[in-house]
Amino acid sequence: MTQEQQVGAELRERIASQFGRSLHIRTLDTGSCAACEQEIRLLTAPHYDLHRLGFFFTPAPRHADLLLVTGPMIRAFDVAARKTFDAMPGPKIVVATGACALGGVYPADAFVHGSVGEILPVDVWIPGCPPSPLALLQGLLLAVGRLAEKTASLTFVADTTTGEVPG
Amino acid sequence: MPSWFMRGLRRGVVTTHYPARPEPSAADLPTPPAFRAQYLDRNLADQICGVCPSRALRREGDVLIFDVGACTACGRCREAAPEAVTTSGEFELATTTRAHLVKRIPLLREARP
Numbered sequence: 103m104t105q106e107q108q109v110g111a112e113l114r115e116r117i118a119s120q121f122g123r124s125l126h127i128r129t130l131d132t133g134s135c136a137a138c139e140q141e142i143r144l145l146t147a148p149h150y151d152l153h154r155l156g157f158f159f160t161p162a163p164r165h166a167d168l169l170l171v172t173g174p175m176i177r178a179f180d181v182a183a184r185k186t187f188d189a190m191p192g193p194k195i196v197v198a199t200g201a202c203a204l205g206g207v208y209p210a211d212a213f214v215h216g217s218v219g220e221i222l223p224v225d226v227w228i229p230g231c232p233p234s235p236l237a238l239l240q241g242l243l244l245a246v247g248r249l250a251e252k253t254a255s256l257t258f259v260a261d262t263t264t265g266e267v268p269g
Numbered sequence: 270m271p272s273w274f275m276r277g278l279r280r281g282v283v284t285t286h287y288p289a290r291p292e293p294s295a296a297d298l299p300t301p302p303a304f305r306a307q308y309l310d311r312n313l314a315d316q317i318c319g320v321c322p323s324r325a326l327r328r329e330g331d332v333l334i335f336d337v338g339a340c341t342a343c344g345r346c347r348e349a350a351p352e353a354v355t356t357s358g359e360f361e362l363a364t365t366t367r368a369h370l371v372k373r374i375p376l377l378r379e380a381r382p
Contacts, residue, residue, distance in 0.1 A: 151284045204367070206323045206339025219367065228363045229370060231323075231341030234298050236287055241363030249288055253364040258335055258372045260303040260355050 117193045121167065121246040124156040128166035130186055133214065134173030137232040138200040142170065150235045157242060163189040168245060171222065174202040175215040183221055195245050198224045199238065201231040298360050299342040302335075308353035309333060310377040317346040317354065331376045337362060338370040 103111075129142055145152040146159070160166050163186045175183065187196070198218040201207050204227055205217030218224055228241035243249040285292045314333045318326045325339035326346065347354040364370055 148283055149285055154284065201323060201339055201341050204338035204370070206325060206336065206341065209324070224367075226363055226365055227338060227367050227370065229301075229338045229340065230360070230362070231343075234295075234360060236285075236292055236295055236298070237360045237362065239287060240361045243288060244363045244365070249361075251364055251369075253337075253362050254366070254369040256337075256357070256359055256362075256372070257374075258301065258303045258337065258357055259374055260305045260357075 118247045120193065121195070124158065125167050125242075125246060126158050126160040126165050127168045127170050127242075128160055128163045128186070128190070129170045129172070130183065132171060132173035132179045132183060132203075132218070133176035134200060134202060138172035138202075141232045141235050141238060142172075142199070144235045145238060147235075150239065152239070152242075155239075155243070163187075164191065166190050166194070168195045168197060168242070169222070170197050170199055171203055171218045171224075172199045173218075174205075174208040175218050175221055177213060177215060180221065187222055195225045196222045197226045197228060197241060197245055198222075199228045199241070200233060201229060203227075204229055207231070295360055296358070299344070300357050300359055301337050301340040301342050301362070302344075302346055302354045303357035304333065304335070304374050305353050305355065306375055307377065308350075308381070309374070310380045312380055313350050313353055314376055317349050320345045320349045328376070331378060333374040333376055335372045335374055336370060337372060338367065 129139070131139060144150060169187060169190060198204055203218040205219070208214045208216050210216035215221055226241055226245040228237060230237050240249055244251055311328065314328045318328055322343060322345065323339050323341045325336045327334050347356065
């Protein structure tokens with residue numbers, strides 16, 4: 103391991119230990135239909151109870167560690183999105199939420215960028231339309247390194263030996 | 270004593286144990302499709318690409334490209350080809366690499382009768 107790699111590993115560990123404590127989330131709606139917001143709101147309901155895991159929502163980007171972005175990133179929101187991101191203290195995490203934010207529903211045109219990744223450096227992508235509160239929980243825990251990622255190992259090819267075969 | 274307090278005591282803890290334990294209600298969630306590769310030929314692949322409203326499916330030669338990130342789990346491909354498309358049941362799909370969400374599904378080389 104070279105010296106740079108060692109310094110990088112140490113820095114990564116220090117950053118991870120920072121995010122392992124309580125974490126404050128700022129949500130950013132860049133033109134979503136509010137279905138994602140509905141699911142994010144449900145995270146604070148008794149059944150999911152986000153606060154038990156040390157996550158809190160904050161209205162101020164200056165108090166936030168994690169930016170939870172929904173919507174297809176409309177062009178009218180460029181300045182506001184950049185200002186929100188710049189106002190957050192580092193180290194910071196950006197999480198793109200929902201099929202719109204991942205570049206699924208709206209193609210890039212004169213009104214939308216089509217994907218959050220076009221404007222902000224996204225760290226975690228959460229698919230779903232809308233992603234269920236459980237999917238959001240998994241994404242948030244993945245963002246702070248408390249759950250492992252399993253997407254890469256999924257093939258989405260059904261195992262036909264166990265599935266029923268139509269006649 | 271408010272009645273909701275007694276009701277809360279009667280019902281016990283309602284908060285999910287996820288992620289320490291699996292959540293039973295996760296089985297009811299709409300999830301992206303999974304494909305049965307031995308039923309999928311080029312014609313059927315073109316058919317389900319045509320009904321996808323969110324550009325999650327496209328075909329490149331003998332490979333069906335499925336962008337899980339773009340999928341809205343609407344179920345139209347499953348309706349169009351019920352024998353070849355089923356539900357995956359996967360909801361823990363968050364990833365740090367966008368490319369991990371793009372899946373390549375091999376198609377049959379010759380058309381099915």
